Amino acid sequence: MEAVKRALDKISVERIKLELLGNAYNSSSTVLGRLDPRTLLIWYLFFAIVPWFMHNRTILLGMFILMAVCTVLARASTFIIFILCLGLITQVGWMFLLSLFFGGGGESVLPMLTLTLKLSVISLASITVFSSLDPERLSDGLSALGVPDAFAFSLSYGYRILPTLLEEFHQILLSFRLRGLRPQKNGMLYWRTAAYYLRIIVLVFYPLMLNTAKRSRTTVEALETRGYNYAVNNPQVKKLKLSYLSLKPRDWMFAGVTALYLIALFTLGTAFPELIY
């Protein structure tokens, strides 16, 4: 179980910078990425809520197919989808096994399948939408839909500050390692090594808190000189900032296609509620 060590290696500054930030801003090239963020968010809202209250399996399956197509269109990373599947399988799998233990039988598979279907539709919807929106467009979309400006600002600030924080974290961690002593033996299941790393990761936050405190002070002071407080909750500034958002024909087309599909699906679903099982 070198997992801890490997995970730590993964937390290399460069890697996270490349993987996360590079990908985050790389989404506007897809079909879905060119849609208006508001369209995508409203679309998402529908598919995040409605499935919870659907018990019609045909409709759920139809939605699942739609989501699968959209996920492909959004070119979501396979890694994320893999994680999603793994999570679903373990969660639902354990529930199923335990319910057998409590006296259930094979018949509990079907309701569980329905649950899985619902969860997949919802998760795929979120993957589709959020991997199609780069942080800027997401925050603009949110603020257009009335989410407080502070959140929108924090979102892009997060992307700004992450590499700096990681760098600093990395440096301090290195200082701990350069002056610390790794356990001589790994211990059973590498627990000594794991404990050593977890301990210093926690300890790193002590200096990091102090350093970040200093940093935050300058940042907030600089925000003052850069007119941030002038802009907060100033509707005019917001309008100016969001003026580039516009619903284009492709947004209407996307909404229209989804609506048509859903109408057809609901008709089919009511006619044959148990098309599959």
Add this chain to the structure above:
Amino acid sequence: MANNILELRGVSFTYPGAETPVLQDVSLSLTEGDFVAVIGGNGSGKSTLCKTFNGLIPHYYTGEFAGEVILHGKSTEGKTVSQLSRHIGYVYQDFENQLVRPTVLDDACFTPLNYGLADYRQRGERALELTGLTGKRHDFIWQLSGGQKHLLALAGALAMDPDILVIDEPISQLDPQHARHIYDILRSLNERLGKTIVVIEHHTEFIAEYCRSVVLMDGGRLRWQRPVHEALSAVAELLPLGIYPPDVTRAAWMLRPGAPAGTLYPLSCEEAEGSFARRGATETAQRIERAGVHLTELRTERREEHETGLREDHQGGHVAEHGVKGAGEQAVGHGSKGAGEQAAERRVLRNPNHSTAAAAAGEQEPVVHMDKAGLAYRTIHKTLQPVLSEVSLTLNAGERVALVGNNGAGKSSLMKLIAGIAQPTAGTVTVKGITVNGQPPERLAGTAAYVFQNPEDMFIDDSVRGEVSYYLKARHREDRAETVERMLAAFRLEELAERDARLLSGGQQRRVSLAIGAAMAPAVMLLDEPTANLDISTKQEMIGVLHTLRSHVETVVIATHDMALVAEWATRVIVMHEGRIIADGSKEEVFADALLLRRAGLTETQLMKLSRSLGLPQICGSLEEFTSQVSWQEDVKLEHKEEGVALSGSR
């Protein structure tokens, strides 16, 4: 006639809870279009002064405020920071923290957008154009270098088209080339666009070259505000405050003891032309073709000095001579093993294995040995970007090695390889017989100690004592109490032992970081830019501290672009350029090669330039050395310069 754009009348300020005011009755006026340097020792109130300009004091920092600030003839009382910031751009010393958006253009547009200006995008674009960042506008902030980030912070301020720009320590983290670039931009803003520029600065050479007037702060009071030439010539007054006027000025001052107060001294080498004469050789006008004569002199000088290295010296000098002409095709690959392949790139001035220090150490094994080591990072385009290629190097005990080169030349990476922080992607690195490849950093800690550029990155405990003893404590060393005491004493930290290192001044933090390294008793100590961010007086002190290190460590390696430090401290200089070693030799040899210096992006100090133009037997490292070899020529006129000052001051 120039107008006063900003005036301070009797301004005093006390931070809440503080006993003494940081500003006491300061009155000051800034003329439109001026280029002002604010100087003063640590804690003299420089930054505080500048923060009254845009209302950060007293609106943001609450405290006891008295006096009046007048902008464009109107009192600023009752105006908010946001309102004042439309006219005054502020660039912080830790400018990185004022960049708040992920991408370059976005950050440049941020301020005008906040003020609801419809043309915010054009403003941002224009500001990027002024700072030369247009080509980078879609980059992420984290892809920028330190210098570019600074330019971006400047662009963010410029986007509002302010009348006044305040820049706190614009160049403290930059190599000389980039520093010059920033100042050139500031100058063009000042001259072409008529911006009033205020810099807080302690690099007096830059003040001399770029600024028009100087404000001296001392203990919260404004001592005087003078034209630059007058200001920097007040050497006797400035030195006790820890402000060091340019070398030339100080040399002139030292050579003219008893000159009346108010005497003007030259500020730059150009002004000093003809002012100094080589002692003994009275024919000062003689200005011979430098390289040839100089090299010959050098060689004779060195032959007398070290007899052991005679053969190499000769060859080295030879190589250097040719190297000046054609990029060294004839260079002789007689360096350490494996240097053969790179001979075309690398001009080995002297075989380091035969340095005097090594000769004294006999047949001892080298402290560090690198064999064709390479290092590459993965870039955003998923390609491998080499940072170091084919570096072969041997470091011996007793050497004081300076690694010099531009930002990004690979200095830090080279040191990180030695410290085992980065793993070489090619070749091998051996430290004290341990092969570094594949070792966790914990393993090498006691052998190679790396001192980060930013001391704060090394602070992991809550007191200076804790920092110094951390390593020993982790290893349960029994003698740790004495060792720690010894280190605290050696680096003059006893008084600070219980303080939190983060709250110390820049120079004190450096000393702590060195003590941390020294307490590990490593064979080789690697220091990354130990004088960065320090004011000059602290820098002087650091050189003393570096000598303390020698008694604790076998070999010290410093990565720096501070040529004055190299000149005063190093015994061996390794010049790096684009990930390769392009020269390796004694400082005299390296300094003698002007072309090499230029290629590596290094600028000569004034003393180096003067030594060269006066044809002194060697390049002087310290003022004392220089003044002992030259004398002052009385008949020089400085009037023409004064006229220039008067002219530019009244525009």
Add this chain to the structure above:
Amino acid sequence: MSTLKTRYTLTQSQKMMIFVLSMSLYGLSNMFTELIPSVQLGPIELSVEYFAFIPLTLCMLFHPLYAAVGAAVGEIIFGELMLGQFGGLGELEKFITFSLAMYTAGRMVSDPKNRRQVGIAAITGVAIHQFFSSVIDIVKVWVGVEELEAVQGLAESVVLIEGVSFLNDVLFSGILFALLPTLYLVPRLYGKIEPLLGMKPRERNMQYATGAWLSPKLVIVGTLLAAVALGAELMSESGWSFGEFELPGAESNEGSLIWISIAAAALVAAAIILILRRSARRRQEAGQLDG
């Protein structure tokens, strides 16, 4: 000549600093905890759930509201959006429960130098959060699976899984990554980190002027009540009758009952958001020291 009066207040900018500080630090830590692998022992997962000590410490040292909300925002931005794991609306519930729990913990501490107080508050904060998230998870299955009780053993297994994970998170993560680090950090940082932000340290027994209605007592009592209610409900569901009572019409119309419970939950959530926002706004307007 003018002299401005000194105000010893938590200014707008200081609140912003606390928010930014908490957001970046907890966000960063969240990124790590998302990446640290967990040890799976059957259905029980030994995982580093989160570094709760960061928001806990900050809530105890500074104004708890801004630190708590900052941390919750940080989690969404760094831990979810950046890693591409944003669960959409599901995060909203996390946001609310987490900030509520951290806020409560911060409010419980009146003297950051009192180790016992700090320790109790830290573990309570984690327990409140974990309890709410377990409940929400159970409710989700309830809503998601039609005729839950028709499936033998499903209700029990859901409760068992959530119960075990609750215990794991409180006892494993809670002690190792909330209690101990908080006990270590709070006394060390107290009086040291505040000046870096230009603030005075929290003084002993400082009173919270606004938002007093949301006292820790209320939250804890509420949590306990909810626990009792849920327990009773589950018992009756699984057939271990516990006093016979039924809502009229519950038998005949399962569907509408579900709708009613969802509506109730939505109302509660909306009310909490509203109140949080309003109190935040009131604070902003007042611009006074309430911490």
